[in-house]
Amino acid sequence: MSLEIENIRVSYGATRALDGVSLKLEPGEMFFLLGPSGCGKSTLLRSVAGFIENFEGDIRIDGRSLKGVPPHKRDFGMVFQNYALFPHLSVHGNVAFGLEARNVPASECSTRVAEALHMVGLSGYGERRPGELSGGQQQRVALARALVIRPRVLLLDEPLSNLDAKLRWEMREEIRRIHRQTKITALYVTHDQKEALSLADRMAILKSGKVEALGQPRTLYHHPPTRFSADFLGDVNAVNGTVSADGSNVVTALGTFALHATSLPPGVERGREATLFCRPESVVVFDSETRPSDAGYVTLNADARICSAAFLGESTLYEMELPGGVKWRALRHERDGELLTEGSRVKVAVSPRAWAVVALS
Ligand code: ADP
DSSP, X not given: OOEEEEEEEEEETTEEEEEEEEEEEOTTOEEEEEOSTTSSHXXXXXXXXXXXXOXXXXXXXXXXXXXXXXXXXXXXXXXXXXOOOOTXXXXXXXXXXXXXXXXXXXXXXXXXHHHHHHHTTOTTOTTSOGGGSOHHHHHHHHHHHHHHXXXXXXXXXXXXXXXXXXXXXXXXXXXXHHHHHHOOEEEEEESOHHHHHHHOSEEEEEETTEEEEEEOHHHHHHSOSSHHHHHHHSOOEEEEEEEOTTSSEEEETTEEEEOOOSSOOTTOOTTSEEEEEEOGGGEEEEOSSSOOOOTTOEEOSSOEEEEEEEEOSSEEEEEEEEGGGEEEEEEEEGGGOXXXXXXXXXXXXXXXXXXXXXXXX
């Protein structure tokens, strides 16, 4: 099913929560709404679900407007952050709830509940109560309950936020597998950029009720259209410079660096100032004895001083200061050499394809 959101505006009193959002989800797509707290993600999801009636614009499913269709008639599956299971019902009872409400015959109901529990890896848990399950298992029940009705669209609102890091990773993989299997059009809200980057077919970053950026995870991460979206998706090492007349490189105080994107983002013009940036994983730092072997890395024409080193397990994140007090970060894999000590002077090189440009902010 395709889901079209057309020019939606929602206000709570004087607060404008959504300010003209348009999006189109293709059938079977896993689409993410991403953005900081208060940007309007939940309001958009709740509008699609039918919980908010007072809005301008339209929401259509396969071309048909959902105006006036109450939430329970939309045939959407919903998964919330807090699971929202019925504590007095068994797992089976929770998953069967939507089917019973739709008067599905008991025998078919049992088969479908068993299938849904199997899909989320909870076969054999039907008689337990939610209180006897871990957080991850409860969220699996919530997922089974949403899927069992064979929804036209699956809506997920921060479904992994209550889980610890390891479980979150497991459930992410689980959601990916189930989505591949069911091919349900899904709209997924999160503030966690890693969750979105790792699961999304496409995503929209919202800012103050508007779509700030829209695209596939890799493209947005490497070539975000704005500084806000660049910052939201990861760490940014920035330097201002002038875009060359042919738009192929940027001249900065740290050197001249080639751009590889096919087009310049909004607000960036040839011959004008712009912000050039790269991500910490594209930066190598080295002392004079251990030059990086990475072919083609371009060394900055300024040294840096290591300010701090944060050991992250598989890598170390270095923060360093460049001339003029500019702070940059470099992520160095543990296998790539000895620890660089705080205060030491280092050279800095950047992968040649790592640069992207955004308008000055
Ligand atoms: P997000 O899900 O991205 O955190 P929300 O959609 O919850 O954002 O909120 C968007 C804006 O609308 C925020 O400024 C928030 O304070 C406001 N808002 C959300 N719900 C209500 C409400 N029920 N009443 C008044 N203001 C609200």
